[in-house]
Amino acid sequence: xxxxxxxxxxxxxxxxxxxxxxxxxxxxxxxxxxxxxxxxxxxxxxxxxxxxxxxxxxxxxxxxxxxxxxxxxxxxxxxxxxxxxxxxxxxxxxxxxxxxxxxxxxxxxxxxxxx
Amino acid sequence: xxxxxxxxxxxxxxxxxxxxxxxxxxxxxxxxxxxxxxxxxxxxxxxxxxxxxxxxxxxxxxxxxxxxxxxxxxxxxxxxxxxxxxxxxxxxxxxxxxxxxxxxxxxxxxx
Numbered sequence: 001x002x003x004x005x006x007x008x009x010x011x012x013x014x015x016x017x018x019x020x021x022x023x024x025x026x027x028x029x030x031x032x033x034x035x036x037x038x039x040x041x042x043x044x045x046x047x048x049x050x051x052x053x054x055x056x057x058x059x060x061x062x063x064x065x066x067x068x069x070x071x072x073x074x075x076x077x078x079x080x081x082x083x084x085x086x087x088x089x090x091x092x093x094x095x096x097x098x099x100x101x102x103x104x105x106x107x108x109x110x111x112x113x114x115x
Numbered sequence: 116x117x118x119x120x121x122x123x124x125x126x127x128x129x130x131x132x133x134x135x136x137x138x139x140x141x142x143x144x145x146x147x148x149x150x151x152x153x154x155x156x157x158x159x160x161x162x163x164x165x166x167x168x169x170x171x172x173x174x175x176x177x178x179x180x181x182x183x184x185x186x187x188x189x190x191x192x193x194x195x196x197x198x199x200x201x202x203x204x205x206x207x208x209x210x211x212x213x214x215x216x217x218x219x220x221x222x223x224x225x226x
Contacts, residue, residue: 042216
């Protein structure tokens with residue numbers, strides 16, 4: 001596709017449930033990033049993939065959060081035992097991943113609401 | 116830890132005015148700086164990327180400058196239009212590939 005796509009666009013779940021959020025990066029982009037944006041704040045980094053491996057997961061808030069990218073393209077962010085504080089917009093971005101060019105292109109986000 | 120601050124938090128201007136948005140960062144050891152636009156309920160649209168070796172970048176009515184040594188960047192918008200109304204976010208890339216964002220400046224251009 002032409003840009004980064006994310007599904008679903010909105011997700012409402014109940015406290016304690018498990019959710020999966022999907023990201024399709026721009027074709028050919030080897031680097032993929034997940035960010036979380038709370039209301040009135042800038043996005044905060046969660047995890048970065050280079051190819052299939054998580055090169056930096058230092059932003060994941062706790063072990064309820066996990067992300068995979070098994071074939072180096074599509075990525076899934078998984079949240080276990082959701083809490084109300086997990087409510088936010090989850091943004092995915094991709095870039096060419098070369099050291100000299102890190103321009104990141106963002107998807108429209110998934111708005112997660114935990115009731 | 117890198118911190119990014121954007122001033123003002125909100126700005127309202129009449130159509131046609133030129134305006135400047137400010138961004139400051141605490142650690143000058145950055146690789147690049149990126150300006151984004153975010154419309155309500157939408158994702159981020161990349162506007163300009165300035166590499167650490169560059170002083171400015173221009174795209175249409177937008178001009179972004181970077182003073183790495185003082186930890187500052189500005190986004191200049193010429194001849195503002197109502198369609199420019201959005202939140203503008205500044206982000207820096209430091210040691211790793213991740214971006215550190217400011218909270219944004221919400222711009223309203225009044226017709």
